Amino acid sequence: METMNKSYYVEVASSLNPEQLRMMMELEKDAFPGMGAVDEQTLIPLARYGKLLQYWQDLDDRPVAICEILRDYHDVHKAYIFGFYVRSDQQGKGIGKLFLQDILPILKQDQFHKVCLTVNTENKAAIRLYEKMGFAIKETRFDEFGEGEHRYYMEYIIS
Numbered sequence: 001m002e003t004m005n006k007s008y009y010v011e012v013a014s015s016l017n018p019e020q021l022r023m024m025m026e027l028e029k030d031a032f033p034g035m036g037a038v039d040e041q042t043l044i045p046l047a048r049y050g051k052l053l054q055y056w057q058d059l060d061d062r063p064v065a066i067c068e069i070l071r072d073y074h075d076v077h078k079a080y081i082f083g084f085y086v087r088s089d090q091q092g093k094g095i096g097k098l099f100l101q102d103i104l105p106i107l108k109q110d111q112f113h114k115v116c117l118t119v120n121t122e123n124k125a126a127i128r129l130y131e132k133m134g135f136a137i138k139e140t141r142f143d144e145f146g147e148g149e150h151r152y153y154m155e156y157i158i159s
Helices: 018-031 040-049 095-109 124-132
Strands: 008-013 051-057 065-071 078-086 114-120 136-141 151-157
Touching: 008 095, 018 040, 018 065, 018 078, 040 051, 051 095, 065 095, 078 095, 095 124, 114 124, 124 136, 124 151
Parallel strands: 078 114
Antiparallel strands: 008 051, 051 065, 065 078, 114 151, 136 151
């Protein structure tokens, strides 16, 4: 892993200017090609009413990873990771693990007790990462985002 000597930090975005919005949409399309990436209609409310976490590396002009978080309406102590991804040119360097390790204390500070997410059942690398971090598959949701878009629903208990 080449991440050991690099400085990474989390930034919580509470708003996005037009340039940042364009960059975020580019990153979304890169992370989720052909899946209808999140657009300005979703990113603005996420930044204002959810939590939009950007993972930065010193001297890089774009975030290396993004995490979009919502609070569960029925359980205010449960966070839902709506989107989590590492920029394609930064994958395979352990950044996803580092980012999750930095996110979990933020969620604990925000008084969450549980974190959940869904992940494509074919995304083996993401599933391995989440399981290594302590997430457990609780169920399979068939056709979650349309026909053939099967997802595992996973949860993590914040201690």
